[in-house]
Amino acid sequence: MKNKVKEIREFNSLTQEQLAQKVNVSRQSIISIEKGHYIPTTLLTLKIANVLNVTAEELFKLDNTDWQ
Amino acid sequence: MKPLKLLPNRFKLIGLLICILIIPSIFLLEYIFRDLKYNPELLKLISSISIIAGFALIIFSKEKNEDEFIEHCRLRAFARAFIVGIVSYIINEIFHIIDTDTNKTIFQFLFNQCLFYFAVFYLLKNNLVSKNEK
Numbered sequence: 001m002k003n004k005v006k007e008i009r010e011f012n013s014l015t016q017e018q019l020a021q022k023v024n025v026s027r028q029s030i031i032s033i034e035k036g037h038y039i040p041t042t043l044l045t046l047k048i049a050n051v052l053n054v055t056a057e058e059l060f061k062l063d064n065t066d067w068q
Numbered sequence: 069m070k071p072l073k074l075l076p077n078r079f080k081l082i083g084l085l086i087c088i089l090i091i092p093s094i095f096l097l098e099y100i101f102r103d104l105k106y107n108p109e110l111l112k113l114i115s116s117i118s119i120i121a122g123f124a125l126i127i128f129s130k131e132k133n134e135d136e137f138i139e140h141c142r143l144r145a146f147a148r149a150f151i152v153g154i155v156s157y158i159i160n161e162i163f164h165i166i167d168t169d170t171n172k173t174i175f176q177f178l179f180n181q182c183l184f185y186f187a188v189f190y191l192l193k194n195n196l197v198s199k200n201e202k
Contacts, residue, residue, distance in 0.1 A: 026133035032195055038137055 002061045006034040008052045023047040072139060075129040083125025090118045116175040123182040131193075138193065145189035153181045 009019050009030075016030045023044060032038035033048075039060075040048070049056045094115045131138050160172050190196075 025135040025137065028133075028193060028195065029135055029137035032137055035195060037195055038140060041136055044136060 001036070001039060001063055001066055003033065003036060003059055004061075005030075005048065005052075005059055008054055008059065009034075012052050014052075019048070019051065022051045071134070071136075072142070074134070075125065077130045077132055077134075079125045079129035080131075083122045083127075083129065086118055086122030086125065090115055090122065120175065120178050120182070123179075127182065127185060141189055141192035144192055145185045148188050149181045149185035152184045153177060156180060 009016070014022075016027050016034070020027045020030045024047075025044065029038070029040075029044075033040055042056075045056045045059065049059055052059070094111075156172075157177060160177075
């Protein structure tokens with residue numbers, strides 16, 4: 001799964017710490033999500049999308065390998 | 069998903085203190101105060117229970133920032149430690165057939181499982197494991 005969390009967060013001039021505080025998670029969680037190590041739950045995805053003023057689909061995109 | 073019911077974060081410190089106090093005291097009694105009269109089996113029992121209890125307190129208490137990612141790491145570490153426990157038991161039983169002196173105690177299994185859990189949990193938590201390994 002590809003994600004654009006880092007790009008959209010930087011576009012919104014937010015630091016990882018600020019985003020983490022807004023969605024009520026640790027900075028480690030944001031780092032893991034941005035690196036693609038961790039795929040967040042629907043609830044957290046929607047929260048992040050809400051804070052960054054985008055849709056969930058803009059944040060995460062299915063990869064070809066996700067269908068295998 | 070409902071979050072796991074865990075002990076408050078302060079229990080982690082209590083568990084850590086138990087382990088820190090017990091491990092050097094075993095060393096002192098075993099190697100330095102050897103001449104003192106004490107029951108070695110009783111000491112072994114008390115120390116093994118204390119260490120496992122200390123580890124359990126560390127494992128079952130919350131992190132400072134307990135969120136879904138930490139829970140995810142915790143569950144993965146539990147799963148891997150469980151698999152390691154089963155595999156090490158099978159290997160031990162096979163070796164026990166070949167060489168009867170190599171039988172491990174339950175304490176050794178639990179101790180190894182706890183150490184493996186800590187290693188996996190902190191590696192996952194600190195993003196030290198690459199994407200492919202997860």
